[in-house]
Amino acid sequence: MTPDEPADEGLDTAMDPAAALELLTSEQNRMQRRMAAGLPVILGAWGIAWSVGFTMLWLIDGLAPGFRMPLPIAVVTFIVLMAGAVVVSAVAGARMGRGIRAGAAAAWTGSVFGLTWPVGFAAIFVLGSALLSAGMSREVANIYYPTASVMFVGIMYFLAGGIWQNWGSIVMGGWIVLVACIAPFFGYPTHYLVFAVAGGGVFLVATVLTAIWAYGRRDSGTGRR
């Protein structure tokens, strides 16, 4: 044995098939969990942004006349929370992906998917402006902007589940689209509360589930969860 030979080399031959399979599955399980360690952070940031942010918008008129949240405070809080979640996502995403070099096809898919976000939101904004100039009332605009945005987010999550083969993302995306379809029927301002509870809620549930999976007790490595 040369000096730089690993110390465990001697034990290696003694490893029986059951132990080897156990080691193999637990190693793969551990690797996948550690690679996804930033996921609960990202989902949690969006859960807080949606729950608190949409609740703030609801509070502008939701409890009137008993209580009215000043409009600037509500809007600024909403924007700061959303911007904060974007920053958290970018940082946590970069941390998760550090040291990983994607193949050309995967890099292309990721870039185009990433670019779809600003393109989609810009299109929603421009369409809203067009509708306003065509006579859309402020009341309807209050419903149009958040609903179109939420629906777009849901479609993107659904699509992400298809691209990266993740059922959790598909279920979440489907749920968010459903929330966007139902919320407008509640009218202003209750639709904001629906987005806060049903929309923010699904992010918070996903945060808990992914946190349990990623940080949970390391089990015997049977490969389940």
Place this chain on the structure above:
Amino acid sequence: MTDLDPVIHAQGRLRITAALATLDPDESISFPRLQELLGMTAGNLSTHLRKLEDAGYVDVAKSFKGRTPVTYLSLTRAGRRAFEDYTETLRSFLGGVS
């Protein structure tokens, strides 16, 4: 047990191979990140990687990030195949005799 690939059937190399197999076929991982994920010493990891590279199972690609050299690692097609065969052999040992 003679059928088990001796290149993979060693604790350190099995861990490395299993970890690399979780990446997509055209993905690769930097040496420091893999070292961090596996919790191995750099020397231990290099030694095992050399054996896997000699067997043609691991591709070691040197590149530059700015001016710093970075080594990226991935399973070769033969390595992925060997790992699948190895896993299948293990399963047949454990469940095959009926």
